């Protein structure tokens with residue numbers, strides 16, 4: 001019992017001391033002291049008052065112009081278009097534009113698709129009022145192809161989606177790799193290809209061509225592809241129907257073939273599969289520093305000692321992918337190689353990846369990996385002067401150039417379908433040939449132009 005008063009006292013004492021401390025601290029805050037700098041910073045009142053003064057000034061002016069009636073343009077009154085902003089939802093848009101929450105409720109109720117609950121920034125809303133200021137029609141551009149329309153009925157709203165006509169047009173492009181345009185990306189951009197199309201083109205030939213290291217001046221490519229148009233405006237690229245890439249004088253062709261079942265797959269001119277057991281670049285070409293720079297670096301490297309691999313110069317942290325399906329044999333580190341990974345691909349093939357900054361999650365000895373799967377990240381661990389991937393490819397224990405070694409292919413086109421394949425793809429082949437000749441002419445043409 002006797003303990004309680006004591007502890008109460010203690011609490012009272014703590015509170016008293018606390019108040020004392022607070023009252024000591026308090027005088028520092030009020031604006032009576034001498035530090036002028038802190039004052040002006042701590043007083044946002046000033047700009048506020050001036051701002052409100054401004055708006056007060058502005059008001060009578062507006063009212064004077066518009067007279068007694070509210071200053072509204074009769075056209076705006078009827079119809080408002082609104083481009084959706086980053087953090088918008090329909091309810092704050094309605095509030096902003098001064099539409100009724102009840103209309104919003106009824107429209108959302110009628111919208112079975114849910115499209116209006118996840119409006120997308122950049123898309124457009126068009127709202128039409130009736131005389132009572134209620135929504136008469138709401139139009140929402142779901143995507144370039146589809147527009148949702150909500151129309152007021154005597155009770156609630158009816159919602160329909162209007163789909164525009166999609167026009168698919170076949171287009172073609174061709175370009176060549178030159179000193180001025182030394183990469184697929186640069187040459188592709190110059191030829192008017194979208195980023196997506198460039199990536200798809202590279203994907204088609206990723207088993208045959210090293211876009212990171214093997215491009216040469218005079219390499220050329222042509223492709224026939226689809227473009228999607230709505231109301232005369234291009235909204236997207238469609239599929240690549242056919243593509244050809246001449247790399248160091250060797251021509252590679254990819255032709256899209258659709259079988260009776262509707263499956264569409266790319267094959268070479270002879271009906272062979274484009275997919276192979278190994279992709280050429282374990283680092284995506286878009287990350288790799290210019291191949292021309294690398295070639296300048298390479299001879300030095302080669303003279304010092306026999307170089308049994310391929311170097312990909314890329315920023316630290318760039319993803320490194322498995323060149324083929326396989327099993328991780330080793331993922332560890334030593335003084336020379338730094339962090340390295342060795343992958344076994346069946347009995348014969350081994351790939352090695354050196355100087356990694358780190359391994360990808362879950363990569364360790366015994367793990368199975370898929371072609372294209374991220375296994376680690378470019379670094380400069382071990383004996384490396386700068387961040388790069390040192391990549392080795394071994395066949396039956398011997399270092400080989402993955403470019404020149406014959407690699408097992410995936411299944412070719414069934415012989416029973418070869419006839420259909422040729423029939424379907426020969427028009428595109430012809431088109432590619434024409435395009436290829438045009439590129440040659442262009443290259444010659446621009447050459448003679450500068451000569452004149």
Ligand SMILES: [Zn+2]
Nearest residue numbers: 309310311390
């Ligand atoms: Zn190396």
